[in-house]
Amino acid sequence: MIRLTHVKKVYQTSAGPVKALTDLNLEVRQGEIFGVIGYSGAGKSTLIRLINLLERPTEGRVEVAGHVLSALSEKELSRERKQIGMIFQHFNLLWSRTVAENIAFPLELSGLSKDKRKKRVEELIRLVGLEGRASSYPSQLSGGQKQRVGIARALANNPAVLLCDEATSALDPKTTDSILQLLSDINRSLGITIVLITHEMYVINKICHRVAVLDKGSIVEEGTVRDIFLSPQQAITKEFVGQVAAPLKQQIRIEKFQSANPDGKIVQLHFDGKTDQQPAVDRLLHNQAIRVTIIVSELAPSQNGFYGTLVLLINGHQDTVQSAIDQIRSESVKVEVLPS
Numbered sequence: 433m434i435r436l437t438h439v440k441k442v443y444q445t446s447a448g449p450v451k452a453l454t455d456l457n458l459e460v461r462q463g464e465i466f467g468v469i470g471y472s473g474a475g476k477s478t479l480i481r482l483i484n485l486l487e488r489p490t491e492g493r494v495e496v497a498g499h500v501l502s503a504l505s506e507k508e509l510s511r512e513r514k515q516i517g518m519i520f521q522h523f524n525l526l527w528s529r530t531v532a533e534n535i536a537f538p539l540e541l542s543g544l545s546k547d548k549r550k551k552r553v554e555e556l557i558r559l560v561g562l563e564g565r566a567s568s569y570p571s572q573l574s575g576g577q578k579q580r581v582g583i584a585r586a587l588a589n590n591p592a593v594l595l596c597d598e599a600t601s602a603l604d605p606k607t608t609d610s611i612l613q614l615l616s617d618i619n620r621s622l623g624i625t626i627v628l629i630t631h632e633m634y635v636i637n638k639i640c641h642r643v644a645v646l647d648k649g650s651i652v653e654e655g656t657v658r659d660i661f662l663s664p665q666q667a668i669t670k671e672f673v674g675q676v677a678a679p680l681k682q683q684i685r686i687e688k689f690q691s692a693n694p695d696g697k698i699v700q701l702h703f704d705g706k707t708d709q710q711p712a713v714d715r716l717l718h719n720q721a722i723r724v725t726i727i728v729s730e731l732a733p734s735q736n737g738f739y740g741t742l743v744l745l746i747n748g749h750q751d752t753v754q755s756a757i758d759q760i761r762s763e764s765v766k767v768e769v770l771p772s
């Protein structure tokens with residue numbers, strides 16, 4: 433579906449040439465979600481902008497859906513670009529236009545009649561879950577809703593490929609999850625090929641089928657997300673995998689304790705670092721009526737005590753355990769009882 437062959441990109445600047453991509457080869461298959469991960473400056477934005485020829489390669493060939501885009505003139509390109517939608521970190525919406533008018537914009541450029549535009553905009557609004565917001569302006573929307581408008585606009589002309597340029601980097605974790613879910617649903621229901629760039633392994637792990645690791649303008653490792661997670665080869669890949677492996681290891685540790693202690697209660701205590709919660713924890717750990725085991729301790733010092741989380745296994749008589757939990761809750765520690 434997408435094939436980059438021996439692609440190089442050199443920017444000419446007043447300080448001299450900057451090599452952004454060096455001899456890059458990449459193949460993205462029809463219908464997959466392909467992630468490119470790299471640190472800042474690795475060349476991710478350059479790479480994604482080469483796929484729709486927003487940047488021309490200095491050397492090499494860019495082929496999308498059977499067309500060699502790098503060989504086309506600007507006029508020919510503008511027709512082929514309809515095959516490729518794009519969404520951006522900062523949404524790039526038109527602030528003076530409503531949601532419906534933003535989504536209609538590419539349809540106007542394609543010369544679609546007013547009636548057809550209206551129908552298509554309604555379909556897209558439903559697809560991205562923005563019912564009831566058609567007449568809102570971008571400034572009246574949350575970040576997640578703005579990105580939904582971006583996605584609807586990118587899909588307006590039924591592209592075969594959707595490019596996502598750090599599409600969730602400006603969003604909080606919960607909104608990130610909902611946008612990633614939407615992208616995954618769209619990939620499945622429309623069969624659209626998605627290429628996304630990110631610096632977060634979380635994003636890759638959540639929705640990508642395959643991933644390439646970009647470092648200093650070259651792909652240093654590539655494979656299925658599962659294989660990369662199970663056996664990362666390069667040091668940089670190990671660092672990225674480490675971003676999500678720690679929580680995963682924690683989860684596995686908690687599950688082991690759970691299955692070995694079916695009668696115990698596993699609780700997660702959250703410390704806010706604002707008040708001194710140490711005495712409350714000491715009382716819990718030294719409570720003679722129960723047995724407390726520390727499963728995970730992720731605490732960092734703060735001016736007034738510490739912040740972070742503790743995951744504990746509490747064994748004992750059901751009522752005694754419950755009253756110990758109630759006691760620490762009453763001492764302004766947030767307590768979550770993990771499902772058994």
Ligand SMILES: Nc1ncnc2c1ncn2[C@@H]1O[C@H](COP(=O)(O)OP(=O)(O)OP(=O)(O)O)[C@@H](O)[C@H]1O
Nearest residue numbers: 443445450452470471472473474475476477478479
């Ligand atoms: N228009 C440009 N002119 C000159 N140099 C550029 C231009 N765009 C990018 N570069 C340089 O090319 C290299 C790769 O940049 P690029 O933005 O593609 O990386 P990135 O991985 O997307 O980083 P970030 O996440 O910080 O945007 C960097 O050294 C950058 O300074």
